Amino acid sequence: MAPAKKRNVSSVKTAEKSAKKAKVDLSKTVERILESRKHANDVFDILESLQAEQEKEVISAVAACRELFCALLERKELFLGKLPGEEDALSGGYSAEDKYRIFMRHRYTSCVEILLEHLSHEQYDIKALVDNLLSKATDNSLLISRFQEFLEMEDVRYYVMSSIRDNVGKVMEKNKGAVVPVYQNNVFTLMSSISMPNQESELTNFMVKQEAKHEDWKAAKLHEHKRVFERMWLGFLKYKLPNSMYKKVLVILHDSILPYMSKPTLMIDFLTAAYEIGGAISLLALNGLFVLIHQHNLDYPDFYKKLYNLLEPSVFHVKYRARFFHLANVFLSSSHLPVYLVAAFAKRLARLALTAPPTALLLVLPFIYNLIRRHPSCRVLIHKPSAEDEPFEDPYLMDEEDPAQCRALESSLWEIKSLQKHYHPDVAKAALLINTPLSEQEDDISETLEVTTYELMEKDLKQPEIKSVPLEFETATRLLKGGGDVLGQHFCLT
Incomplete structure (x- = not known):
């Protein structure tokens, strides 16, 4: 058995060396293309690596494509506007400069198509991206804000929500439910960036073409979006949160969370626990409880008693004073309240x-x-x-x-x-x-x-x-x- 083990280690090392060599070669290829247009056809080598079987070679090719096409875009060497066919470019009255730009623009289009194929590959896993966004040591707020534009795509949003739920479960279980402020801030920032659709007819913006998928594709179903959205939030809120995080969640709860849950009443435990904390958090928790009472027929007989006991001298000095009296005005607006x-x-x-x-x-x-x-x-x-x-x-x-x-x-x-x-x-x-x-x-x-x-x-x-x-x-x-x-x-x- 020992020789076999030695051969396995050897093969791994050989693969790593090959990946490093491929990465170096692709970097040199990019340098050659950018230094002289006579090496323009070398771009096909990069695109070929982009379709390789080895994952590390594909990753190196992705980095090379990013470096090459970003540089070409900055140098204005990508054709802009309606793109003519390559044969038309050769036979038409285009200048050598425009022919080069058209050629590179076609290569860019090919690169995008290949990347989309990788995205829809059966082995593609968006979890790796989410795991990096949800860092435990670095505040990724700015990075997440840049990523937000991709969350407008229905399939990306669906799989991101599933990945967040899995990531939170693993990380919090590993930390035994302890408060991890940086990590929890990253999770909240990413989750609160998700805008849910109201109707299934709004599910039209897919990164991967919908017709290429099975008719039961979950990412194309509104009820599946709501289900995974609900599980994502409940999975995050069941763990201990710092008071500052309670406030952030409660401020957006009634507008951005409850309306998109399959069963909003599942939030009763979280809202009850939040009320027990006291102060401004109790005040904000009552808003969510009020929504559940009036819109989802929740029976909560102590609601007004809890609201009454929040009336203390400090209510005039808290940050959320205006919000409290606005909500209290709404809560007490019914003419059916006992005198x-x-x-x-x-x-x-x-x-x-x-x-x-x-x-x-x-x-x-x-x-x-x-x-x-x-x-x-x-x-x-x-x-x-x-x-x-x-x-x-x-x-x-x-x-x-x-x-x-x-x-x-x-x-x-x-x-x-x-x-x-x-x-x-x-x-x-x-x-x-x-x-x-x-x-x-x-x-x-x-x-x-x-x-x-x-x-x-x-x-x-x-x-x-x-x-x-x-x-x-x-x-x-x-x-x-x-x-x-x-x-x-x-x-x-x-």
Whole structure:
């Protein structure tokens, strides 16, 4: 057995040497072609290697083709426009320069045809490409963005999705499900670059001609695309993700993932786990849950209870504040919600408003008014009969997690009355509206969703009636001494 083993090793070494020699020869061939046009026919040697039986020789030929035709393109030595036949070029009135360009353009066309044949070969495996894109050590975002144009082809997209699923399974199992940030970022970047078709009639752009395949070719079936798309995402999301990745996924979930899944309700476990993390991630997870409830008949009785418990002081300061209130407005838009629930949200927001910044208050107050407009039964919170001069103990239970038990309907929106003396005039003006009958038309909160403190200050400073800003109640008579000699009362100069 030993001699046979020796012969096998020897044959492998011989093959490697042959591959290296072929690579060197092809490089020299490219150099000769680019140095002098008298070697133009040597391009046939490269194309012949491109059709070789040995894989390494084919790879060397692919590299040589890339080097040659990219150089010819840069030198403008490839014929552009409608390509005439080679016989027409020889017999027509073309210059020697154009004949060379036409000749090379035909060789380029032959190269493309051969490469497409390799792509559709039964042994072709796109996994090698995906494995390199999904590096565990290098951020390949730019490379993936360049590859995105190929994902517009139906067959490429289908096989890439299958390869991603297999790659994630192998890598994450090898790492025992541990967080691998660079790798997971590459996977997400590639998966989020995939745009799924809406109808089977849209499956028209194939790299390999569809008629050359069997009629049951999976890459040409929309339901197969959805199936592999679903398995790809579920295979990625079942492993532990860093919080930053949770946010990235949840932001695109309702638009770019759920509509293209065969069974969107399979995402319930992921969304429930995401909600348990807390903070902005919980907020974003509720959006996906809401989609499943309203569009896919998911039974999730604790949805509004979870939304209610997200209303904390931090909600006014998180990055996704605008998105949260936009979604909350959508969630609470139904006129069929029980009055106790709407009252609980209105009261909790009013209580939080006592310590909220002006930018948030200009959003929260119209939000509360809209809730009352949609549910007239909640007007009792405004017109609660009470003696203003008597001590009042608010029955509302702020620490109660169940909106049904917080006793909001027994309380009133006295917090808004307090805001009528707010230091910011726009907030005080908005709070005064509660003293008058609310109009039937709802306030448009979209304009105030993303207002910043800087924008609020710029708006105030640009008002025409403001000519000067008072900095002191009493006019100063000399340096470091104003009216009432405040400096002398508190400091002694020695």
